[in-house]
Amino acid sequence: MPVTMGGMASGMDTDGIIKKLVEVEARPIYQWQAEKETFNQRKQALGKLGTVLSKVSDASKDLYGFRAQYNEKKAITDDPGALEVIASRHAQPGERAIQVDEIAAAHKITTDPVASDQKLSAGKFKIEVNGVSHAVKFRGGTLKALQEQLDADATDIVSTSIVNTSEDKQLLTVESKSPGKKGEIRLSGERDILYESGLVKGAKEGDNEKVAMVFDARYFVPYAGEAKIPQNTGNLDLDKDGKFVKLTGLLWREYLLPAEIAVKKNSLLEVAVEYAVAQGREKDEALPFKLEVGPEEKTIIKGIELQGYNVSRIRPLDKKEPQKQVTDLLGVGVVSVDAQKNTREEKLYPIEKNFKGRMEIPVGRDFQDKKITKVIFYCNEGDAKFADAAFLTPIDTTGLLEPKNVISKPADAKLKVDGVDITRDRNEGLNDVVKGLTLNLKGKTVKPVHVKVEHDSEKAVQKIKQFVEAYNAYIDYDRQLTKAEKVDKVGAYQANKDKNGIFMGDMTILRLENSLRATVNGAYPGRTEKPIKLFTQMGISTGAVNSAWETIREGKLVVDEGSLASTIRERPDAVEEFFGSDTDGDNRIDNGMAFAVENLLKPYVSTGKNLIASKMDLEDSSIKSADDRIARKQEHLKKYEEKLRKKFASMEQSISGAKSQGDWMKNQMKAGEGGN
Structure with a gap:
């Protein structure tokens, strides 16, 4: 815009007048700007x-x-240093007594101390843990080389480390990665390298894998098998420590095992048996079925002779049905239930009534590679006592070598839950012992730890x-x-x-x-x-x-x-x-x-064009509309100001021309007066 000097002819402040007129014309812009601010705030x-x-x-x-999380539970123990208990929402409120008798331990063995530069003989041997075995081919060398070979061939089942016992001697430790008895390290093969290093001392002796049964009244249920039996009328008694169960009279019961027992071909069910015949049985056959009437009698009372038969005092006896002969007085049985196939397989093992002592029942012969879920105890007459029941599976030690230096034996965790013996192969994450509770065993306890489960x-x-x-x-x-x-x-x-x-x-x-x-x-x-x-x-x-x-x-x-x-x-x-x-x-x-x-x-809050987002879009539209109106008005103001300046410039020119003409007329008039 050109620089102007308004008002020179008219003497008015034309620039100020134009500015004020433009400001008046611009008033809608201020209103729209205020509205725009409101739209932004909204x-x-x-x-x-x-x-x-x-x-x-x-x-x-x-x-x-x-x-x-309304049904969450929490578990409180009075000895958290020995037993940590975590409760889930499925735990049942109440109190339990849990005693930790043994802590699970991993098998750990070592070699003899060996000079760090001693060369060991080459050899081949096998190392097995929990059913996984690896062949180790050692080409000879130092103890460090043996460690490296074990790490290369069997790192998934054992861990190794070298311990320096003196400046020039060291030993190799081998530790199972599977806790519990199942994690036993089993060595076999060429003995020279194993003897030379001190890992083994000789052939391993045989042993049995034993799972003892502790009887609990809560796990006894009525017999549900195929055998046809009369209505049960007998009684069941339990030892307070769960070591034996006694059946009196006619009674068949199934005992639910806390955990399934995997059976191998040579597995046995061992149980101590004692039987006693029922006391007080009357021998009905020794009595006559009918009493005969006696001979004629003569009785004299005060000189009067009376004659008659002794009929009124004689009663015939009803004949009792002869008792049915019971073929099996007592026995045990095992049951295998396949929950997926919904099948039940059972086998009864009768026991002679005269037998007394420990009996070994070859359950592996009938249930090889199956899992036993229940044990049946039955008595048809008399008193039958079953004690110290356990499943035994001989451990095959053919060709195995006995470790020489055992730092820790493979051991399962043993605990009692409300008096019931429980065995597990680990200490952490025991979530299958008590429903809804996860047990973490930290140490042995000398007395039961009281665990209280309540709503959290x-x-x-x-x-x-x-x-x-x-x-x-x-x-x-x-x-x-x-x-x-x-x-x-x-x-x-x-x-x-x-x-x-x-x-x-x-x-x-x-x-x-x-x-x-x-x-x-x-x-x-x-x-x-x-x-x-x-x-x-x-x-x-x-x-x-x-x-x-x-x-x-x-x-x-x-x-x-x-x-x-x-x-x-x-x-x-x-x-x-x-x-x-x-x-x-x-x-x-x-x-x-x-x-x-x-x-x-x-x-209002869903992803995409929800109601809030749509209202924000409307505010954006209002803001844009206000900006458009302001822009159009500002363009109009430029033209309006230019128009005003042209008008005022024209006015100034007119006034300036009028003044020039007036001055010329005055000069002419003055010149005419001077000539006269």
């Missing part, structure tokens, strides 16, 4: 609202379904509190967005307009608030014995009794943590159903407060 507020709603939605998801409401309480905090944060922010400043005087609305929320009167925001309040404070069905239908029933409300109306009207939730925790502990299923339940039996959650909240908020 967009930012919507973005924050979406974040607040997402937190409410996420918190509600944690309250139902697989994320819910802490996690559930924290999740519910997180939901309440997210919901209350939404209520606070929603009030900030939709508040309406109270006006007491006529005409004061405009003065207080800026104090109102930027979404005051917005139906989308107001409808969401009303719907969410109704959903959270609504009633929901329950099928438990004592259902929870309202949030208030678990100690969560909009205010305590006798609270101020203003506090209640705010709608923010207040948590009575003590009441909430006790409700979760006492009625976990009812709490879970309140937040999410299946009402039509299709195994899909379709009702509940948390479920309803999540579904209500889905249109």
Whole structure:
């Protein structure tokens, strides 16, 4: 724009006049800029609202379904240094006594101390752990070379290390990677290298793998096999230590084994047996079936002779049916159940009534490569006592060599759970001993460790509190967005307009608030014995009794943590159903407060073009429209200012021309007067 010096002819401040006229014309721009600022504020507020709603939605998801934790349990032990117990939601509340008698140990052997530069002979040998064997081909060399060869050939089953016992001597340790008895290191093959290094001392003697049975009344169940037996009328007695079981009279029982027993060809069932004939049996055959009438009798009373037969005092006896002969008075049996095929295979082993002592039953002959799940004990008459029952499997030691230096023998963990003996091959992660509990054995105990399992409401309480905090944060922010400043005087609305929320009167925001309040404070069905239908029933409300109306009207939730925790502990299923339940039996959650909240908020927080994102797009459109109007107006102002300058320039020229003409006329008039 060219530089102008307005007002030289007219004496007016034409530049100032033009500026003020342009400012008047530009007033809509200031209004649109203010509107644009409002649109930006609304967009930012919507973005924050979406974040607040997402937190409410996420918190509600944690309250139902697989994320819910209302039935969580915790285990407390009085000796955590020896026994660590972790409870899952499937654990049964109560107390148990667990005693750790033995800790599982890995087999660890060493060589003799050998000079570090001593050359060992070459040789081949086999090393086996838990059924996995490797052939080791040693080409000769130092103890270090033997270690390297073991690491190369058998690193998956053993670990090795070199220990310097003195400046010039060292020994090699070999440790099994499988804990328990199954992790025994078994050596065989050429003996020279093994003797020379001191790993073995000679041939290994035979042994038996033994699984002892400890009787517990809880594991005895009625016989369910194919044998046809009369109705059981006998009794069962147990030794308090579980060492023997006694059957009296007619009684058949199956004993459920705590763990399946894998049977090999030479496996045996060993049991001590003792039998006694029932006492007090009457021998009916020794009595006559009928008493005969005696001879005639004569009786004289006070001189009077009476004659008659002794009939009234004679009674015939009913003939008893002869007792059926029992073929097998007592015996034992084993059962193999295949749960996948739903089949049951059993075998009974009768025992002679005169037998007394330990009996070995060749169960491996009939159940080779199968798993025994139950043992049958039966008695048809008399008293049968079965004691010290155990499964024995001879360990094949053919060709095996005996380790010379044993640092630790392979040992299984042995513990008692409520008096029942349990054996496992490891110390950590024992999750198959007590349902719902994982045991980690840290050390032996001299007495039972008391374990108390109870409901753990802490996690559930924290999740519910997180939901309440997210919901209350939404209520606070929603009030900030939709508040309406109270006006007491006529005409004061405009003065207080800026104090109102930027979404005051917005139906989308107001409808969401009303719907969410109704959903959270609504009633929901329950099928438990004592259902929870309202949030208030678990100690969560909009205010305590006798609270101020203003506090209640705010709608923010207040948590009575003590009441909430006790409700979760006492009625976990009812709490879970309140937040999410299946009402039509299709195994899909379709009702509940948390479920309803999540579904209500889905249109507002879902990925993509949800309602909040759509409203933000509308604000973006309004911002763009304002920018377009401002740009068009600014272009108009440039032209308007240019037009004004042209008009004022024309005016200045006209005034300047008029002044020049006036001056010329004055000069002419003065010249005429001078000539006269």
